[in-house]
Amino acid sequence: MTRLVVVSNRVTSPRQARSGAQGGLAVAVQAALEDWGGVWFGWSGELRDTGAEEPTVFRSGQVTYATVDLSSQDYEEYYNGFANRTLWPLFHYRLDLTEFSRRTLSGYQRVNQLFAERLRPLLRDDDLIWVHDYHLIPLAEQLRHAGCRQRMGFFLHIPWPALEVFLALPNHREIVHALCAYDLVGFQTDNDVRGFVNYIKLEAGGEVDPDGTVRAFGRRLRVAAFPISIDTARLAGFAREAVFARQTVRLRESLRGRKLMIGVDRLDYSKGLPQRFRGYEQLLEHYPENRGRVVFLQIAPPSRQDVPEYLQIRRQLEATAGHVNGAYAEFDWMPLRYLNTGFSRRILAGFLRLATVGVVTPLRDGMNLVAKEYVAAQNPKDPGVLLLSRFAGASAELDGAVPVNPYDVEGTAGAMQAALSMPLEERRERWESMYRRLETHDVDYWRGAFLDALSAMEPAACE
Structure with a gap:
């Protein structure tokens, strides 16, 4: 039976998710995992001098929780640095607050590589992998390099900027190339989809069909809007x-x-x-x-x-x-x-x-x-x-x-x-x-729409 593997920056404990103390995403992910059975993987929230060698794994009901620690350097460069001082302000149109450095970009790539290395041994061939948000854009590309061919979907919870804004990011092509390693990329609104499609057509030299099928960087994937909702x-x-x-x-x-x-x-x-x-x-x-x-x-x-x-x-x-x-x-x-x-x-x-x-x-x-x-x-x-x-x-x-x-x-x-x-x-x-x-159009509708679309994709579609 196909399992669902959810990957997010942070992992919420089952007690927290059910208590109502957490946000809508945690509740939605918890419900999806309990329906499908599967794995929730991400950062533990803990910092250690060197980071953890192996993930901490425990099981509750149908769900396996797997978390990794980060080093202080990882946290500073990946989370505080590239994720939240480069991508976050730029994607929210705050170019005046956007900082770019190769040091924090290196940390961002390094942590995504760490996630891929620690996640890969937990995967099965028929898993459905659902990755969440801007912290983990390169994850599918890292997994593909490691030989993973499972169906992988990505959902961006924040806005995708207009083309003119996105081009201010020095490694814009690298980011879009990484997103094209997914089989399905979901955005919040049609405007976000339009911004991404404009990049594919005008900068990447790719093609986009009316149904959202994208051909770019030697890959075929689908993009669509899946507006997140509440319970x-x-x-x-x-x-x-x-x-x-x-x-x-x-x-x-x-x-x-x-x-x-x-x-x-x-x-x-x-x-x-x-x-x-x-x-x-x-x-x-x-x-x-x-x-x-x-x-x-x-x-x-x-x-x-x-x-x-x-x-x-x-x-x-x-x-x-x-x-x-x-x-x-x-x-x-x-x-x-x-x-x-x-x-x-x-x-x-x-x-x-x-x-x-x-x-x-x-x-x-x-x-x-x-x-x-x-x-x-x-x-x-x-x-x-x-x-x-x-x-x-x-x-x-x-x-x-x-x-x-x-x-x-x-x-x-x-x-x-x-x-x-x-x-x-x-x-x-x-x-x-x-x-x-x-x-x-509640949170169950959102979750079902995304996972149905991902399930219908052909895995690892290359042109």
């Missing part, structure tokens, strides 16, 4: 149950009848948080009727705290939040609550349900599952309004959201005002359209 029914259940939870009740009581606007984002420069804060400040300035009547809660747990750009944006947001509260707060009202802490998905579902407006305004995002979670968490009888950046992948699906250009601060303030004053009938109409989409 819609489960999230809606969390939200209903959380109405009377202690944390939700505390938040509701602290509002004292005021309307709640909420943002939930990992602390990252791609999320547009400084622009969002300034948009809210413009709301209070130009629509003074909201003063004392609206509270904006921004939850932004820190990430990659050893990367300088993330320390900088944290300081910037703290200063902006202090400025807004200093300018508009009253003795019994603080307009902006800014929290650098995380909450479980259950607690967040209750907070999202309370919010009159969900604010999701990234400067660039592959999908943004918070937008979908906000919709799923709403009370069907009295739903809130989703403000959604046109530069988030989710905007291609959630047609009932109020579109926002996060670079237009005054326009963002106007969109906030429109959302706060939107009548119930229009709110219901917008919400119903989005929720119907999420019911039929």
Whole structure:
């Protein structure tokens, strides 16, 4: 029987995945592995002086978990370096923050080689291999060099940049060549597919058929959009149950009848948080009727705290939040609550349900599952309004959201005002359209669509 082998930068334990404390990807991968049986392989999260010689392997139910340690040098060059200071900013259109060095590129290739060497002995000839995200683009190429001919699929969770942006990467051809070692490459949106196809046609001299078949670098593969989603029914259940939870009740009581606007984002420069804060400040300035009547809660747990750009944006947001509260707060009202802490998905579902407006305004995002979670968490009888950046992948699906250009601060303030004053009938109409989409296109649909497409591929197709 065909097994599923999932490879990701980090591996989530079965207890964490089932607890609801982890994100949607971990839950989706766990469910797929339990259905198929198979292996989940990746970094353990541990650092050692030399890295581990052999993977740590244990089994739980139908799933085998295999993890490797990294050395401090590997972590600095592969993860902090090329993955998160080269690929991440460039793929999010931040050329001003993109750094390139041959040292970190070497570390990136070295860790992918390590993963391939440690994974290969665990593989069977008929395995289906599913690799996730920008950390591991070269993995299939490394496995092919080692003689592996299994069907291999890759899914990119972040955006793929437009051709003109991608060409700024000095080793752009090397990256695309590596991706063509997969049999199936999945992107979040049609725009991402279009960016990749443009490279194949205009730079690589390849061919692309209308069905997404790509011929380039002596390989034949397929590319397509597979928009990732959420466990819609489960999230809606969390939200209903959380109405009377202690944390939700505390938040509701602290509002004292005021309307709640909420943002939930990992602390990252791609999320547009400084622009969002300034948009809210413009709301209070130009629509003074909201003063004392609206509270904006921004939850932004820190990430990659050893990367300088993330320390900088944290300081910037703290200063902006202090400025807004200093300018508009009253003795019994603080307009902006800014929290650098995380909450479980259950607690967040209750907070999202309370919010009159969900604010999701990234400067660039592959999908943004918070937008979908906000919709799923709403009370069907009295739903809130989703403000959604046109530069988030989710905007291609959630047609009932109020579109926002996060670079237009005054326009963002106007969109906030429109959302706060939107009548119930229009709110219901917008919400119903989005929720119907999420019911039929949930995380199970996403997982099934990708794996069905990968299963249908001919393994190791060479021209």
